[in-house]
Amino acid sequence: MIYEWFQNITFIWPENFIFMATIPLLVWQYLQKDKTGRGVIMASSVNYKVPPTFKTRFRHLPFILRLLVIALLITALARPQHQQQMTRSEGEGIDIMLAMDVSGSMLTQDVKPRRFTVAKEVAVDFVKKRPTDRIGLVIFSGEAFTKVPLTFDKSTLLQQLEDLKVMDGGYIEPGTLIGEGLATAVNRIRKGNSKTKVIILLTDGKEDAPPTRIIDPQMALEIAKANGVRVYCIGLGVSEFTEEQMASGVRNFLDEDLLKKIAGETGGRYYHAVDKNSLQSIYSQIDKLEKTKVEIVHYKQVEEMFLPLVLAALALLFLEIVLRYTVFKGFP
Structure with a gap:
């Protein structure tokens, strides 16, 4: 953290650092003066040794403080600044609702490794590329419900996508309710404030409705059109199967006519994906x-740093003067 802070330090007048060349000259001058000006006491015994005192041990301290004062003032003259680069995105995002088929057929392995695995991975990548949009998630099988409402919280949405599982029986009705999946997505996205509302509906089957169905695909289509929602439909699964796939029971129930109608009448498009690359x-x-449309605004936050250096230099200068005329005061 400290290293990153120093990385953002810049100097407006770096040419003033040339005055640092005076410091070696001052050191040389001080050493020469110290050699010639040191007092000498004659003793009769060569074994006589004067014990060191605090004053003799730290006699160079005032001079060191003086050098620090000079170095700080020169650095302050170079006018250091702490600059922080910042960016801000401005612009209106769009509302996108992902409507994903989670029926048992999505576990089919004609799209390697599985249709459902590929659908999740590609959806995650898509969400990561849309930082300024509100995105939500609706899932449908024999029932349809909202997994994530429209949100800017991409981390929550990505976590829900990664944790998503196929609803093959259990507490949810089996089947493929494309109409109710679309209607649920429209109901969620129509409440948004964005001018542009988009649904991406992905399925590998056709309308396979249980007796509990309330909304059929045609009614869902009319609801989408009435609310100005554009629907992109994606059919997932290979068109032709190998003999081995046919023997294992793999079938293509994709209702492309329905998906093309939904996409065409809402101003969207229909796509057919046969593998991960095509999806x-x-x-x-x-x-x-x-x-x-997003406008990226760059700006700098600048903080002048010379004042703390000047204050530190004055404090050290005061300390040096006090020590020089008290503890380290010499005889005339």
Whole structure:
């Protein structure tokens, strides 16, 4: 921390450091004077030795203090400043709601390693690239609910994405409710203040509704259009399967006609992803289409540092004068 603080110190007039050359001259002059001006006491015995005192041990202290005073004043003349570079992003972000299919078919391994794993990883990368936007997460299977409402808190959203699991039975109804997933996402995003509202809906199947369904895809589409929400639909899964995949029960139930209709009538686009690279490319295209206009403002915070140096020099000078005329006072 101290090292980083010193890294931000700059000198406005560094040419004044040339006066530091006087310090070696003062040291040389002092040593010469000390040799010629030292007192001598004649003793009759060569074994006689005067015990050292505080005054003799630290007799150079006033001169050292004087050098420190000179060094501090020269440094102050160089006008040191502590500068802190800062940036601030300005601009209006957009509201984005991710609507992700978490049905059991998302565990299919035609998209390596699994459809669901790839969908999560690419979504995480997309969120990290949108620092100024509010983003939320809706998941759907045989039911649909909000996992993360629209938020600027990217750390929470990323954690929820990474912890996301396929809802294959258990406490949630099996199935694929594309309509209710879309309607839930629209209901969340329509309350935002942003002028631009976008939903990215990802699924690998078609509408597979349990008897408890309330909203069908057509009704969800009308709700999205009424609220001015643009929907980008992504179908995930390979189009053609190998004999081995067919034998293991892998099927493609993707309803591309429905996804194209939703995207087309809301002003979005439909994409088909067959592997991780193609899904990354799709998210990259959406990222470019829905780019946020952000103005980056750079500014400096400057703090003058010469005053503390001057005060420290005056304190040391006062201490040097006191010591020179009290403890280290010499005889005339």
